[in-house]
Amino acid sequence: MQHLWLTAWTDILESLRARWFAVYTLVFGSLVALLFVLGLTESRVMGFTGLSRLMLTYIQLSMAILPIFVLITTVRSLAGDREAGVFEYLLALPVPLGAWYWGKLAGRFLMVFTPVFLAMVGALLWGGLQGADIPWLLFTYYTGLLIALSWCFLGIGIFISSIARSVDVAQGAAFIIWLVLLLFLDLILLGVMIQQQVPAETAVAIALANPMQVFRTGTMMLFDPQLVMLGPAAYVILDNFGTTGYMAFALLYPTALGTVTAWFGYVLFRRGDLI
Amino acid sequence: MIQIRNLRKRLGRRDVLQGLDLEITRGQRVALIGSNGAGKTTLIRCLLGEYTRDGDVSLVGRDPRRFRTEVLRHVGFVPQLPPPLKMPVGQLIRYVSSLCGAHSDHIAEVAARLGFDATRFRHQPFVRLSGGQKQKLLIATALGRDTDVLILDEPAANLDPEARGTFFELLAERQKDAVMLISSHRLDEVAALVNRVIELDQGKVVLDDLVADSVDLASRLGCEIHLTRPEKAFAKAIGAWGFVDVDHGLAWRGTVAGADRLRFLGMLSRYAALIAALELRETDERTLHSRETANA
Numbered sequence: 001m002q003h004l005w006l007t008a009w010t011d012i013l014e015s016l017r018a019r020w021f022a023v024y025t026l027v028f029g030s031l032v033a034l035l036f037v038l039g040l041t042e043s044r045v046m047g048f049t050g051l052s053r054l055m056l057t058y059i060q061l062s063m064a065i066l067p068i069f070v071l072i073t074t075v076r077s078l079a080g081d082r083e084a085g086v087f088e089y090l091l092a093l094p095v096p097l098g099a100w101y102w103g104k105l106a107g108r109f110l111m112v113f114t115p116v117f118l119a120m121v122g123a124l125l126w127g128g129l130q131g132a133d134i135p136w137l138l139f140t141y142y143t144g145l146l147i148a149l150s151w152c153f154l155g156i157g158i159f160i161s162s163i164a165r166s167v168d169v170a171q172g173a174a175f176i177i178w179l180v181l182l183l184f185l186d187l188i189l190l191g192v193m194i195q196q197q198v199p200a201e202t203a204v205a206i207a208l209a210n211p212m213q214v215f216r217t218g219t220m221m222l223f224d225p226q227l228v229m230l231g232p233a234a235y236v237i238l239d240n241f242g243t244t245g246y247m248a249f250a251l252l253y254p255t256a257l258g259t260v261t262a263w264f265g266y267v268l269f270r271r272g273d274l275i
Numbered sequence: 276m277i278q279i280r281n282l283r284k285r286l287g288r289r290d291v292l293q294g295l296d297l298e299i300t301r302g303q304r305v306a307l308i309g310s311n312g313a314g315k316t317t318l319i320r321c322l323l324g325e326y327t328r329d330g331d332v333s334l335v336g337r338d339p340r341r342f343r344t345e346v347l348r349h350v351g352f353v354p355q356l357p358p359p360l361k362m363p364v365g366q367l368i369r370y371v372s373s374l375c376g377a378h379s380d381h382i383a384e385v386a387a388r389l390g391f392d393a394t395r396f397r398h399q400p401f402v403r404l405s406g407g408q409k410q411k412l413l414i415a416t417a418l419g420r421d422t423d424v425l426i427l428d429e430p431a432a433n434l435d436p437e438a439r440g441t442f443f444e445l446l447a448e449r450q451k452d453a454v455m456l457i458s459s460h461r462l463d464e465v466a467a468l469v470n471r472v473i474e475l476d477q478g479k480v481v482l483d484d485l486v487a488d489s490v491d492l493a494s495r496l497g498c499e500i501h502l503t504r505p506e507k508a509f510a511k512a513i514g515a516w517g518f519v520d521v522d523h524g525l526a527w528r529g530t531v532a533g534a535d536r537l538r539f540l541g542m543l544s545r546y547a548a549l550i551a552a553l554e555l556r557e558t559d560e561r562t563l564h565s566r567e568t569a570n571a
Contacts, residue, residue, distance in 0.1 A: 003374065010362060010370055017361040017400060081358075089358040089413075092323045092426075093374045094347035274325045 003095050007103025008110070015111040020073040025115040027069070031061055032119045036126065051127040052135045058123065059142050059219045062116060066146075067153045067212060068178045070112050074157030075170035078104070083167055087275045097274075101266050105158055113150045117143060138222060141247065145218055148254040152211045155258030159265035162272075181212045204236050211254040218250025276301050276424060276454040277322065282330040284317050284478075291317045292328070293478040299471075301423075304446075304455040306465045309475035315458045316355075318475070319426055322456070323352060334424055348375060351417030355428040355458070357401075357409035364404070364412060365397030371416045382419030385445065386412055389438045406433040418445050425455045431464070436516040436539075440495065440532030443468065447492030463541065467534040468492065494533030494557055500543070501526050501552040509546045516542070530558060 015021045035054050081087055091100065120142065128134050156177060164170035184206055207213045221243060241249060277299040284292040292314050299305055307315050320326040324339030324346065332339060339346040360367060372379045383393040391411040401409065410433040417425060425446075431439050446455065446468065459465045462472065466486075474482035498518070502509065505524025516539065518529030531539045536555070543550065 006370060006373055010366070013363075013366055014361045084359050085354060085356055086358040086360060088320070088325065089352070089354050089360075091325055092347065092350065092352040092354075093371060094344040095374050096344050271327070273320075273327055275320065 001099075003099035004103040004106065007095060007100050008107035011104050011107030012111055015077075015108065018077065020077065021111060021115075024069060024073065024112075027065065028062075028115050028119040029122075031065075032058060032123045036123070050132045050135075051124060052138055054123055054127065055120065055135065055138055055142055056219070056222075058120060059145065060216075062146065063149070063212065063215050063219065066116060066149055067181070068175075070150060070153040071157045071160075071174040071178055072171060074108060074112075074154060075161050075164065075174045076167060078158065078161035079164055079167045079170035082161075082275055091274050097270050098266070101158075101269055105154065105262055108158070109151060109154055112154055113147060116146050116150065120146070141222070142219070144251045145215060148251050148258075149211070149215050152254035152258035155260070155262035155265070159261040159268075162265035162269040181210050184210050185213050185216065200236055204240075207237060208249075208253075211257055214250050214253055218247065221246060276303075276335060277456070278331070278333040280331040282318070282321060282328055282332060284314075284321060284326060284328045286317070291478050292321070294330070295478075295480060297473065297480065297483075299454050299456070301454060302451055303471050304450060304469040305457065305471045305473055306462060306469040307456055307458040307473050307475065308460070308462050308465075310460065312477070313475040314478040315475055316428070317478075319352075319428060319456070319458060322426060323347070323350065349423045351420065351422035351425045353410075353413045353417050353425075353427045353430045355432070357406070357413060360401040363398050363400055364393055367401050367412070368393060368397075368416065372420070375420050377420030382415050385419035386415035388445070389414060389441050390435075391415070407435060407438065410434055411438060414442060414445075418449075423453050425449070425453055426458075427455065428458045429460070429464075430457065436531070436535065439535050440530075443492045443532045443534040450492060463537050467537055492534050496531045496533055496536060496555045497528075497558040498531050498539075498556075499526065499528050499552075499554045500550060502546075502549045503551045504549065506546070506549055509549055512542060512546070531555070533557070 032054075035057055120139070124134055124139060157174060160170050160173050160177070164173055207217070217237060221238065238246060277297065279295050279297040282292050282295040282297075283290065291312075295314075295318065307318070309315050317326065321328045321332055322334060322339060324343045327340070334346045335349045337346050339350075362370070368379050368382050371377070372382055386393045389411040391408050393412065393415070396404065396408070401412070404412065410430070414427075414430060417427070431442055434442060449455075455469075457465045457468055466472075470486055472482060472484050472486055473480060500513070500518075501522075502525050510520065510524055513527050513529070516529060516531065518527040520526070521528050543553070
């Protein structure tokens with residue numbers, strides 16, 4: 001365990017000095033600042049106003065930015081470290097492979113999640129100081145969703161890094177995965193498929209398997225309980241799961257997916273050439 | 276210490292190692308030479324357990340792949356190219372010492388002997404150090420702890436002559452207890468350091484020879500050079516070896532590490548037409564004494 005935390009801490013220190021982390025933090029910090037500047041807390045959409053409205057917009061924007069950001073930065077830095085000889089040196093030290101792999105994942109998770117979370121906390125504090133009501137339930141749920149989403153794409157990212165032999169391949173694979181998930185959102189290909197008479201079960205299965213769609217539905221359902229703003233698949237899903245069931249699914253499924261992909265990545269990493 | 280039986284490694288469609296058989300025992304200092312693509316780096320990575328492979332590899336009696344932490348505790352490794360680590364010097368030393376159960380102070384002491392002040396640079400990211408400083412720190416992390424197997428990939432390439440001398444002394448302190456595998460493109464770079472030469476070519480051993488172990492790694496040679504005329508280029512080159520001008524550019528005096536004599540003479544050969552007189556004499560009393568004792 002000591003080696004795992006040592007590796008995690010080392011990865012955190014490496015990330016703190018990396019350019020990607022500075023850009024990442026700046027993007028999410030600026031996002032919240034921008035939402036305040038635009039006066040989003042004053043606007044009202046379907047009954048939501050104040051901090052709830054701001055958080056809804058923030059979480060929607062996070063869904064658009066976070067997956068691709070996490071995927072690309074993870075595969076770039078890990079595959080880049082491998083290419084540049086960082087792995088060659090550090091893996092010649094007596095660190096157990098499990099501690100190395102999971103330590104890196106833990107350190108990277110903290111670095112990916114913390115800026116997104118702190119930006120949301122910052123918004124909450126600022127709103128609170130301005131006298132706005134703090135939506136604790138929404139905040140807790142969205143924190144859980146952000147954890148799930150970060151972990152999910154981090155797991156996919158580290159899996160890609162485990163099998164890709166170069167930065168270019170890793171980056172290409174990450175981008176294609178993100179693009180496929182994006183295309184199979186409810187309002188894009190999935191909507192078209194339903195229009196083309198694809199069986200509803202298939203469309204629903206795809207929607208349930210796509211972590212981005214799960215996250216999207218999960219975030220929107222509090223804001224839009226009938227999911228009228230969403231596409232047809234989300235409507236079917238809500239009918240089958242119910243609100244609470246789907247909230248639980250939206251938290252558990254991406255977490256499980258991230259864990260499984262990370263685990264496969266670990267198995268492949270341990271079995272193959274380490275560098 | 277190191278046993279290799281029928282070691283094969285394929286990368287893509289290429290057989291990089293083609294059935295190597297080697298046994299390296301304690302006290303052997305092996306030059307691993309060969310041109311680019313000969314398989315040196317692949318062999319080193321197999322020894323470090325970083326590559327899967329066919330055949331048997333054993334270091335200190337164990338497979339480095341299956342028992343990596345136990346094996347790697349005994350191994351000090353210096354890579355050819357310093358990794359672009361962003362962590363500060365102090366953190367790197369702490370990380371290595373924590374993993375290896377070594378003392379940070381000891382690593383810092385070795386770095387200081389090589390001319391690198393780890394305390395002064397403790398907050399400096401490793402990647403921002405100069406090539407020589409990085410090399411010194413990597414050598415310190417390998418030699419500043421208890422290791423039986425030293426795997427050094429072009430270890431002295433970026434070192435100044437003074438640091439090279441200290442590096443040879445550090446190797447000399449371990450030469451009886453450890454196995455050293457020193458990889459290089461060129462034999463003359465490492466010839467004076469080793470007592471066995473293994474040459475690889477296209478993944479096979481094409482030369483495996485014991486060589487005369489006549490150079491004491493810790494010895495130093497006093498040297499005085501007289502020139503026919505002062506020459507700026509020579510002054511710059513000899514200045515890099517720490518020599519001082521004792522006669523308006525016509526005479527130079529300094530010391531050279533014994534193991535570095537071939538490299539030093541190689542440098543001098545470029546200025547052969549300028550040299551009027553040259554004297555090289557062993558100055559290390561301990562070395563002379565040990566020679567006399569051995570002769571007696």
